[in-house]
Structure formats: structure tokens, C-alpha cells
Amino acid sequence: MPELPEVETVVRGLRGPLVGRTFTGVTVRWPNSIKTPLFELNERLPGQRIEAITRRGKYLWFHLSGGDSLFLHLKMSGDLLVLPASEPDDPHVRTIFSLDNQHELRFKDTRKFGRVYLVAEPNEVIGKLGPEPLADDFTPDKFAALFERRSGRLKPLLLNQEFLAGVGNIYADESCHAAGLDPRRTVNSLSPVELERLYHAIRQALASGILHKGASLDAVYRGGEFQNHFRVYDRAGQPCLTCGSEIQRVVLAGRSTHFCSNCQR
């Protein structure tokens, strides 16, 4: 479940080996993952140099010398590896990007949900995303303003990428716990004080995730160890680390949701 901290960790790991390299070709093994016409990808990508790699929400964003943008979304099980072209193949590699130094960027994705986009206009992919929660200019006031004219329950709203970019199931649950808010709360019932608590909880949870190099689940993210710091996520039936009450699990908007009914109101 790569969310903002996991994607940020991947981006930071790729800059060293990839910035300055030039793509020389693409091999597509699972065409459903490519959201750009294949002929266009094959025609436009080779020859473009990687000038920078950034992140927007849960998307990796490769800024290319020809002015195009290559976006990768890891979805559930995606991972990116930079290896010598001579390294043995892996059956879960769905797309191979060849580089100008006898290496390859391999998009490995067991569950085939990951997606690849090559576009001239970035907003075609990321245009509808909400604000970056860790941006310097993302203030408590701007966060509170996001809730104007919103309705529904808190948890599904936090997962909505058009509301706020990058928060997924793990960090939504952890943020609600840290803020002392029941994820089932109706959002228009949240007070200014509660919104401010939530703002700090989200920023803190994401920053902590990045500090621990993300969470490793499904054996995908090597090195990350934020999973050892979960206080509610995936802990149904276990005692709350704050008060000892049993962590509850419910399904909200089709997503498993974990919380402490004592600490979170």
C-alpha cells in the first residue's frame, strides 16, 4: 500500500541512480498498465533524459528533457528497481525502461494495478489532486478551508485524493487516532479545534512515515519499518497503546478502518 511516505522513499532512492540518465527504450509486458498509446510511448520516450524526479500525491513524476512527464503510480504492489541489464529476469516485472548505461528501470508489480503515463501536459494526470499535506505553505487555515461544503464521513474524505493528495488507508487510520477523532464522524460536525488537531496529526503521521522510510507490507518495501510503529492500523483486537481498550475494525467506504472507540470520539 504505497502511500505518500512510501512513494517519497522510492523517489529519494531513485534520484541517485537515475537523474541524468537517458531512456533508450521500453519493453511492455502488461499493456493494461500503460495509460498512454503504446506507439506514442515507444516513439516519444527514447532519447529523453531524466532531469528531475519528484512526487505529487502518490505519483512518481519523472521530468524529461523533451518537456514530457513520465508518471508512475505504484498502486497496491508496485516497486521500482534499477539493475544492470544483465541481471536475471523476474516474472512480476511488467515494464522495463532501458537506460543509456547498460542498466534498466524495472517496474515490478505483482498485482498489476500499477500504471504508467507519458504526457506533455502534467495536469492530464495530476490536475485534479488536492494539496500536498507536507508543503510549507499548507497551513492549518488552508486545511480547515478544505472542509467547506464537504459532507460525509471523515475517513472516506481523507482517502479522497482530490481532497488531499497522498493519504491512504494506513496514514488515514493513524492520523485519526493521533487526533482523537472517530473516523466515522460526519465532517461538518468537526470543530475548529478538532480540525487543527487533525492537521497536525496528518502532518506528523506522514513525516514519521518518511522518517522510517515507509511501511513494509507484502514484503514490497525493503528497509521501511514504519509498520512497527502502527498504533491502530492492522491491530484489530489488540490493546490500544494509549488506553488499553481493544482496537476495533469496521469497513468504511469499502476500506478496513481501525480505531480505538475510547480514545477516538
Add this chain to the structure above:
DNA sequence: CTAAAATCCTGGTGGC
């Protein structure tokens, strides 16, 4: 308009 459900996928899990 909102909300819920179906869709895409596969490896791991739980039941028997």
C-alpha cells in the same frame, strides 16, 4: 448531487 458497489488482479489466508 452523494454514496455505495463493482471493477481490476494475485498471493496469502482461513476453513474444512
Add this chain to the structure above:
DNA sequence: TGCCACCAGGATTTTA
């Protein structure tokens, strides 16, 4: 032990 139905998960699409 072996088999298999079932499930999670992000984002989009469809249905209500």
C-alpha cells in the same frame, strides 16, 4: 496435508 473460496487494497467506473 491439500484444496479452494475468499479477501485486501487505490482509484476509476458504474449503478442506485
